[in-house]
Amino acid sequence: xxxxxxxxxxxxxxxxxxxxxxxxxxxxxxxxxxxxxxxxxxxxxxxxxxxxxxxxxxxxxxxxxxxxxxxxxxxxxxxxxxxxxxxxxxxxxxxxxxxxxxxxxxxxxxxxxxxxxxxxxxxxxxxxxxxxxxxxxxxxxxxxxxxxxxxxxxxxxxxxxxxxxxx
Amino acid sequence: xxxxxxxxxxxxxxxxxxxxxxxxxxxxxxxxxxxxxxxxxxxxxxxxxxxxxxxxxxxxxxxxxxxxxxxxxxxxxxxxxxxxxxxxxxxxxxxxxxxxxxxxxxxxxxxxxxxxxxxxxxxxxxxxxxxxxxxxxxxxxxxxxxxxxxxxxxxxxxxxxxxxxxxxxxxxxxxxxxxxxxxxxxxxxxxxxxxxxxxxxxxxxxxxxxxxxxxxxxxxxxxxxxxxxxxxxxxxxxxxxxxxxxxxxxxxxxxxxxxxxxxxxxxxxxxxxxxxxxxxxxxxxxxxxxxxxxxxxxxxxxxxxxxxxxxxxxxxxxxxxxxxxxxxxxxxxxxxxxxxxxxxxxxxxxxxxxxxxxxxxxxxxxxxxxxxxxxxxxxxxxxxxxxxxxxxxxxxxxxxxxxxxxxxxxxxxxxxxxxxxxxxxxxxxxxxxxxxxxxxxxxxxxxxxxxxxxxxxxxxxxxxxxxxxxxxxxxxxxxxxxxxxxxxxxxxxxxxxxxxxxxxxxxxxxxxxxxxxxxxxxxxxxxxxxxxxxxxxxxxxxxxxxxxxxxxxxxxxxxxxxxxxxxxxxxxxxxxxxxxxxxxxxxxxxxxxxxxxxxxxxxxxxxxxxxxxxxxxxxxxxxxxxxxxxxxxxxxxxxxxxxxxxxxxxxxxxxxxxxxxxxxxxxxxxxxxxxxxxxxxxxxxxxxxxxxxxxxxxxxxxxxxxxxxxxxxxxxxxxxxxxxxxxxxxxxxxxxxxxxxxxxxxxxxxxxxxxxxxxxxxxxxxxxxxxxxxxx
Numbered sequence: 001x002x003x004x005x006x007x008x009x010x011x012x013x014x015x016x017x018x019x020x021x022x023x024x025x026x027x028x029x030x031x032x033x034x035x036x037x038x039x040x041x042x043x044x045x046x047x048x049x050x051x052x053x054x055x056x057x058x059x060x061x062x063x064x065x066x067x068x069x070x071x072x073x074x075x076x077x078x079x080x081x082x083x084x085x086x087x088x089x090x091x092x093x094x095x096x097x098x099x100x101x102x103x104x105x106x107x108x109x110x111x112x113x114x115x116x117x118x119x120x121x122x123x124x125x126x127x128x129x130x131x132x133x134x135x136x137x138x139x140x141x142x143x144x145x146x147x148x149x150x151x152x153x154x155x156x157x158x159x160x161x162x163x164x165x166x167x
Numbered sequence: 168x169x170x171x172x173x174x175x176x177x178x179x180x181x182x183x184x185x186x187x188x189x190x191x192x193x194x195x196x197x198x199x200x201x202x203x204x205x206x207x208x209x210x211x212x213x214x215x216x217x218x219x220x221x222x223x224x225x226x227x228x229x230x231x232x233x234x235x236x237x238x239x240x241x242x243x244x245x246x247x248x249x250x251x252x253x254x255x256x257x258x259x260x261x262x263x264x265x266x267x268x269x270x271x272x273x274x275x276x277x278x279x280x281x282x283x284x285x286x287x288x289x290x291x292x293x294x295x296x297x298x299x300x301x302x303x304x305x306x307x308x309x310x311x312x313x314x315x316x317x318x319x320x321x322x323x324x325x326x327x328x329x330x331x332x333x334x335x336x337x338x339x340x341x342x343x344x345x346x347x348x349x350x351x352x353x354x355x356x357x358x359x360x361x362x363x364x365x366x367x368x369x370x371x372x373x374x375x376x377x378x379x380x381x382x383x384x385x386x387x388x389x390x391x392x393x394x395x396x397x398x399x400x401x402x403x404x405x406x407x408x409x410x411x412x413x414x415x416x417x418x419x420x421x422x423x424x425x426x427x428x429x430x431x432x433x434x435x436x437x438x439x440x441x442x443x444x445x446x447x448x449x450x451x452x453x454x455x456x457x458x459x460x461x462x463x464x465x466x467x468x469x470x471x472x473x474x475x476x477x478x479x480x481x482x483x484x485x486x487x488x489x490x491x492x493x494x495x496x497x498x499x500x501x502x503x504x505x506x507x508x509x510x511x512x513x514x515x516x517x518x519x520x521x522x523x524x525x526x527x528x529x530x531x532x533x534x535x536x537x538x539x540x541x542x543x544x545x546x547x548x549x550x551x552x553x554x555x556x557x558x559x560x561x562x563x564x565x566x567x568x569x570x571x572x573x574x575x576x577x578x579x580x581x582x583x584x585x586x587x588x589x590x591x592x593x594x595x596x597x598x599x600x601x602x603x604x605x606x607x608x609x610x611x612x613x614x615x616x617x618x619x620x621x622x623x624x625x626x627x628x629x630x631x632x633x634x635x636x637x638x639x640x641x642x643x644x645x646x647x648x649x650x651x652x653x654x655x656x657x658x659x660x661x662x663x664x665x666x667x668x669x670x671x672x673x674x675x676x677x678x679x680x681x682x683x684x685x686x687x688x689x690x691x692x693x694x695x696x697x698x699x700x701x702x703x704x705x706x707x708x709x710x711x712x713x714x715x716x717x718x719x720x721x722x723x724x725x726x727x728x729x730x731x732x733x734x735x736x737x738x739x740x741x742x743x744x745x746x747x748x749x750x751x752x753x754x755x756x757x758x759x760x761x762x763x764x765x766x767x768x769x770x771x772x773x774x775x776x777x778x779x780x781x782x783x784x785x786x787x788x789x790x791x792x793x794x795x796x797x798x799x800x801x802x803x804x805x806x807x808x809x810x811x812x813x814x815x816x817x818x819x820x821x822x823x824x825x826x827x828x829x830x831x832x833x834x835x836x837x838x839x840x841x842x843x844x845x846x847x848x849x850x851x852x853x854x855x856x857x858x859x860x861x862x863x864x865x866x867x868x869x870x871x872x873x874x875x876x877x878x879x880x881x882x883x884x885x886x887x888x889x890x891x892x893x894x895x896x897x898x899x900x901x902x903x904x905x906x907x908x909x910x911x912x913x914x915x916x917x918x919x920x921x922x923x924x925x926x927x928x929x930x931x932x933x934x935x936x937x938x939x940x941x942x943x
């Protein structure tokens with residue numbers, strides 16, 4: 001983990017990084033594109049009993065069993081509809097593969113470190129603890145999320161074994 | 168030129184481990200009363216090879232232990248001493264010490280332990296013990312250099328074997344080096360110049376053959392010893408292609424004559440008086456260590472020593488065979504010759520070629536039967552690679568099933584070729600799957616083979632007599648299972664010896680043979696592996712078990728069946744042993760056994776007859792990666808129920824379901840009431856309640872006894888590839904894993920034991936008196 005952060009710092013100093021932006025409710029978020037494995041549509045999931053409602057279940061992704069989380073349910077963003085436009089971002093977080101349902105995927109943007117400003121305490125959907133900063137693109141504001149931190153947090157209940165170590 | 172030996176270490180470790188294992192199994196087979204000479208020889212060879220290797224690689228601590236071991240063994244095989252049980256014990260202990268040393272070296276460590284000195288002392292004492300007795304045959308004295316009648320003998324000795332001494336640096340000797348180009352292979356051609364250069368550095372090199380000849384020939388006059396030259400040559404060509412002989416002793420390319428003087432020289436009777444009784448043991452040690460002797464040994468037994476493989480090539484095979492026999496005979500002669508009055512005649516014929524000397528020990532010894540080298544027929548592959556292969560093939564099978572499903576809506580007549588292709592694909596992928604799975608399969612003898620030792624040690628610690636019988640050692644099962652089976656079996660066998668088999672006196676009183684018998688049997692039964700541990704001991708005592716259960720407060724049914732009672736021994740902390748020994752009696756073992764077996768999706772059954780013995784049967788799936796299961800439907804979800812858990816399924820009638828204190832429900836099957844587990848209640852509390860008569864009840868075996876599982880429908884039987892949910896998610900209650908069905912969807916595999924627990928949580932008042940509880 002520390003190694004990774006160090007690497008990132010070195011890259012940061014020199015060049016811009018690419019971010020995948022997605023929308024949740026009215027807000028636009030960005031996350032490090034290196035954590036994205038692929039983007040796919042929403043398939044039928046196998047429900048997992050006695051799990052929180054935002055964990056939709058698991059899918060078979062080419063032989064790998066991947067849990068699917070609906071961020072819209074997690075953050076209570078109105079109705080979560082599942083149709084052919086529903087998008088799942090497959091993330092690779094510290095070696096684990098997790099699918100994340102969002103409202104939409106909009107763009108891939110390059111951001112230089114100095115474009116990302118520290119986030120003030122504000123009422124975003126996500127807790128500030130998981131937010132790296134804010135960036136402005138044209139007229140839009142992009143909230144840059146530390147997706148690794150978010151997904152491995154105890155709040156998501158995704159990873160029971162590494163929870164104690166990572167958080 | 169210095170050679171980095173470390174690159175060969177691994178070879179030595181593997182070889183030494185094999186030799187140790189071989190030695191141990193031979194020792195265990197050895198019948199002290201009627202010791203087979205061939206067997207003693209085989210043990211000696213194993214020990215000797217280890218010593219040779221250890222010496223070569225500078226593991227002097229191992230060489231030391233083996234040396235002491237060898238000294239005693241040597242006296243045994245020469246029949247100077249009678250093997251005793253104490254000796255076998257000492258050998259086994261020495262084997263353990265060597266194993267520990269080997270393990271330590273493997274980690275770049277050294278094994279320091281008082282046990283080394285202790286074992287050596289015991290061995291030495293045993294070897295000495297009879298040395299003073301008049302029966303002992305005087306061993307040959309240390310060969311003083313004066314005795315070297317011919318200079319070439321000195322040369323031969325100077326070519327020190329693996330255990331190097333200062334002798335290696337004696338006066339320059341002329342060696343004849345011959346390399347067969349045909350055997351040497353490609354490498355030689357490219358590195359010939361380099362070789363010549365390196366050899367020239369060592370001494371005066373004289374080339375005898377032309378560049379184009381098939382056999383390259385040099386004379387090298389040098390002070391370095393034989394093994395060093397061989398090492399050098401080893402780098403450019405196969406050892407088999409090299410012939411290295413001291414020039415003077417070998418007139419032409421006839422190697423066998425080279426051996427003879429070496430033997431003849433020990434023979435002159437003039438040597439006799441030199442040997443005094445006091446010197447005996449020392450002389451012995453020296454003798455075994457004598458470079459000439461070691462080297463001779465190495466040549467005699469190709470394939471045993473590290474360098475022993477030299478004469479193993481086809482071209483000289485016949486010659487070697489002859490040479491070997493001669494050498495063996497010669498060896499025999501000179502072993503027995505220099506002491507015993509009986510063989511007084513032999514030395515007188517000293518100068519005669521050994522062939523003509525009748526071996527003192529009886530008929531001519533046959534070279535030991537060789538096993539074909541295993542190296543050619545197997546490769547070592549990391550388990551990870553195999554697992555990856557298994558995973559990929561699993562995917563292939565799933566993909567095929569998905570394709571089959573999607574073309575099923577096509578018209579078979581117009582798309583015949585697709586259907587044909589797909590059925591071919593199906594057959595091939597199934598074959599492939601089986602072939603790949605078989606890579607992981609190993610014979611169960613890998614576990615069984617350790618038991619002769621376990622039984623021996625445990626039985627002697629308890630002063631009982633036990634014979635072990637192994638059956639079905641070739642039964643194959645998954646490597647992962649084999650490793651995890653070792654511990655439970657160990658517990659079971661030790662338990663059988665401790666609690667099952669009675670003391671010899673008790674057995675005699677009961678009219679049984681003095682020695683108890685334990686049988687380990689493995690076999691295939693359907694899709695399962697059945698491993699059985701049975702003994703002809705006292706059997707389980709129902710009354711004693713029941714009394715103990717009362718004392719411990721373990722709940723039991725009103726009229727417990729024998730089976731219920733036997734299963735008590737699996738309860739944690741349950742032990743009927745009156746005293747706790749270091750072998751068993753703490754009541755932990757059997758609990759662990761059951762847990763381990765159940766983790767492997769297996770089951771344990773016990774059969775026992777008081778006074779007749781006990782039989783414990785373990786049933787395991789063939790592999791950990793694939794599970795035989797029944798798919799069951801719950802609402803619109805599919806689950807997999809492991810077949811091993813399923814007893815039967817019943818179409819329920821409403822009146823079979825009884826409600827206990829208004830909450831939990833039980834299901835009546837015959838006389839029994841089983842707790843009713845409703846899958847719908849456990850997995851989706853919001854789903855509509857299923858009327859009992861619309862579903863189907865599956866009777867399952869759980870760790871807490873039987874239970875009735877209510878599902879919507881039984882679908883089909885499958886072989887499913889087990890996938891972990893924990894890889895990307897976390898443990899889910901009531902589910903042991905997941906699998907991918909033919910349609911590509913994920914199905915969860917049910918864990919009936921956990922379902923029981925969840926069910927109990929949901930119905931806290933389900934009367935436990937109705938079921939047998941093991942007290943967990």
